[in-house]
Amino acid sequence: MIKRTLFFGNPAYLSTKNEQLVVNFPEEEKEGKTIPIEDLGFIVLEHPQITITNGLITKLIQNKTAIISCDKQHLPCSFLQPLTGHSEQTERYRHQLNASVPLKKQLWQQTIMAKISNQAEHLHERGQNSKKLKRWATEVKSGDIENHEAIAAAHYFQHLFMHLPEFSRNQKGIPPNNLLNYGYAILRALTARALVSTGLLPSIGIFHKNKYNAFALADDIMEPYRIYIDALVYEMVESGENFEELNKHLKADLLSIPAIDVTIDGNKSPLMVAMSRTTNSLYECFLGTSRKILYPKY
Structure with missing residues (x-):
């Protein structure tokens, strides 16, 4: 299965519940969303006002989902990887x-x-x-x-x-x-x-x-x-x-x-x-x- 790539270019609060990535926005008119973590291959975090919980980070890493952060020029500058990526x-x-x-x-x-x-x-x-x-x-x-x-x-x-x-x-x-x-x-x-x-x-x-x-x-x-x-x-x-x-x-x-x-x-x-x-x-x-x-x- 091809994994999905999510891009976050606006302020957002990212958390997890029931093996889902839960997205909430500071704007009241914007409805929150949920995405199955198992479907995710890459997450790109661009906006500086993005909050992500440690619980979500842990689940993403366990799923081998790459978490990519961007700098002030909006270019990817870091990549979060698991300490253990393979059983051998x-x-x-x-x-x-x-x-x-x-x-x-x-x-x-x-x-x-x-x-x-x-x-x-x-x-x-x-x-x-x-x-x-x-x-x-x-x-x-x-x-x-x-x-x-x-x-x-x-x-x-x-x-x-x-x-x-x-x-x-x-x-x-x-x-x-x-x-x-x-x-x-x-x-x-x-x-x-x-x-x-x-x-x-x-x-x-x-x-x-x-x-x-x-x-x-x-x-x-x-x-x-x-x-x-x-x-x-x-x-x-x-x-x-x-x-x-x-x-x-x-x-x-x-x-x-x-x-x-x-x-x-x-x-x-x-x-x-x-x-x-x-x-x-x-x-x-x-x-x-x-x-x-x-x-x-x-």
């Missing part, structure tokens, strides 16, 4: 921590090959020349020692938004960077949720190693999935709608990310389900029963 968590941590350097380099090679291949397919779909990207995808070496990821990314974004001559991919850059930032933040939380559910440590990456990054492995594994955010944002830009400001309509489209259909292992699957297959295949690599991560093909 300790054993799985051990396999992850004992992964050899050569294995990690091979896994990163697979990840970047999949990312660049997806970028090539996306450019081709938009009528752009993708020959360079297709070639670079085949030239990625173990550990991506020649940094094909960065080379491909620069080429990809330069050609994807050619009709926006002032655009360059930068977190603090001009729109549609605002849309990309928001979408990537949702994807990052979704990836971290899947890793925790698989019994892996999101902070121990296969490539990313910054000591201040608590989601290094999520940043690794989400790379081939970024294309689905790019495609969604591209459609938003092409629709002619004003994308200078991240309004509620645009956020609603971006919050549909978990339900986007992707193709993985030859079958169509919602992105949220596909991500779980990816993280489980990653654990199998750490365990030694497989040498390949399952990634979606755009």
Whole structure:
């Protein structure tokens, strides 16, 4: 079953009763609502005047529902995860921590090959020349020692938004960077949720190693999935709608990310389900029963 995503952009009081999420609003004219907790995959809390009870937090965590908080710029800035995400968590941590350097380099090679291949397919779909990207995808070496990821990314974004001559991919850059930032933040939380559910440590990456990054492995594994955010944002830009400001309509489209259909292992699957297959295949690599991560093909 596809889990629901709830977005709260107005003041609200969130509590629980009878395994339901109970929503009450300070405005008397607004009627309260209840939603089954078992149906929820993600909750995004944007407004600073949202109150949530500890009882509800506990039930959401036990249901593996990701609770995402936003900052003053309305961008996701934190993700609440359970201390125990899997019944075999300790054993799985051990396999992850004992992964050899050569294995990690091979896994990163697979990840970047999949990312660049997806970028090539996306450019081709938009009528752009993708020959360079297709070639670079085949030239990625173990550990991506020649940094094909960065080379491909620069080429990809330069050609994807050619009709926006002032655009360059930068977190603090001009729109549609605002849309990309928001979408990537949702994807990052979704990836971290899947890793925790698989019994892996999101902070121990296969490539990313910054000591201040608590989601290094999520940043690794989400790379081939970024294309689905790019495609969604591209459609938003092409629709002619004003994308200078991240309004509620645009956020609603971006919050549909978990339900986007992707193709993985030859079958169509919602992105949220596909991500779980990816993280489980990653654990199998750490365990030694497989040498390949399952990634979606755009």
